[in-house]
Amino acid sequence: MNDKKFAWPRSLGLRAGDWVVVRSAAEILATLDENARFDKLPFQPEMLAFCGQRLRVAKSAHKTCDNIEKTGGRRMLDAVHLEKARCDGGGHGGCMADCVFFWKEAWLRPESDTAPAEVPATPLTAADVQLHAKAPNQGDAADPVYVCQTTALFEATTLLPWWDLRQYVRDVSSGNHSAWHMCKLLVFAAYRQLVGLGYGYRILVGAFNRWQQLRGGKPFPLGSGVIPDGKATPSETLDLQVGEWVEIKPSADILQTITKNGFNRGMRYDMEMAKYSGERHRVEMRVDRLINEQTGKMMEMKNACIQLENVYCRAECTERRLGCPRASNTYWREIWLRRVDGPSS
Numbered sequence: 501m502n503d504k505k506f507a508w509p510r511s512l513g514l515r516a517g518d519w520v521v522v523r524s525a526a527e528i529l530a531t532l533d534e535n536a537r538f539d540k541l542p543f544q545p546e547m548l549a550f551c552g553q554r555l556r557v558a559k560s561a562h563k564t565c566d567n568i569e570k571t572g573g574r575r576m577l578d579a580v581h582l583e584k585a586r587c588d589g590g591g592h593g594g595c596m597a598d599c600v601f602f603w604k605e606a607w608l609r610p611e612s613d614t615a616p617a618e619v620p621a622t623p624l625t626a627a628d629v630q631l632h633a634k635a636p637n638q639g640d641a642a643d644p645v646y647v648c649q650t651t652a653l654f655e656a657t658t659l660l661p662w663w664d665l666r667q668y669v670r671d672v673s674s675g676n677h678s679a680w681h682m683c684k685l686l687v688f689a690a691y692r693q694l695v696g697l698g699y700g701y702r703i704l705v706g707a708f709n710r711w712q713q714l715r716g717g718k719p720f721p722l723g724s725g726v727i728p729d730g731k732a733t734p735s736e737t738l739d740l741q742v743g744e745w746v747e748i749k750p751s752a753d754i755l756q757t758i759t760k761n762g763f764n765r766g767m768r769y770d771m772e773m774a775k776y777s778g779e780r781h782r783v784e785m786r787v788d789r790l791i792n793e794q795t796g797k798m799m800e801m802k803n804a805c806i807q808l809e810n811v812y813c814r815a816e817c818t819e820r821r822l823g824c825p826r827a828s829n830t831y832w833r834e835i836w837l838r839r840v841d842g843p844s845s
Contacts, residue, residue: 630743
């Protein structure tokens, strides 16, 4: 916890759909420690642009996923995700991950709260926030180690076991998901556990796919390919540009291009991506530089990495992180896509 004292609450009990106003830069700076963090979570320089704006809560960020230590679910206290508030990478070397921000509720105020806040004096400035976007002693290093909410997420959260049923109650009570949706996710999770035992695998997967075919649903999600790990994987060049329409190939076709562990030239095809097969989406951007979540180093993409509009991880079938509200972007190899003329099949 922070030692700093400020005159407004750290918890507002926000729910998805609530309207809030992002506090002023001076107010937010007053909550930060000497490392520009609150409860170990960095406040990023890109977030300063949203100060004073009226925004709606997209999701309660009471939990998230661990992409650093791979421990599964993580508990976050008093935080939300806001609509139309993603990182543009301007303070982090032009990183194109387009991550959703975590907003501590102490950095927000209810739309109805118009009373002026008493802002304690703080030695921190906006320049200090920018300074802490890099690890200490980086200076003007050509290849610095960056620090952001994503690289610090493990230390800013605590372990949340998948079997802690309170998280699923919170998913519903916070407005993140309907009760019916969470019930479906939990039932499907149990079915996947049954399939994972290996007994009657083909029968169980076949039965699921036949049922989905009858109701117009997607087949059983798979993320394991046919190419042995360590072997070369195929590529295809489409030279897709922003605004073009593509159709995501059937999952069965994509599995032919990835390894047993789900990789194509270093990029993972996650089972969460399988639900988009057959859909048409527009190219949002060509991603060529991302900060590595584990090392903080900038990675330059050697091969085309495509981000699609309204295509992100919905945490509906991945073990130990059901219902995660983080909405992380997914990245696509061009060999997994085909160019089409428009949105209609």
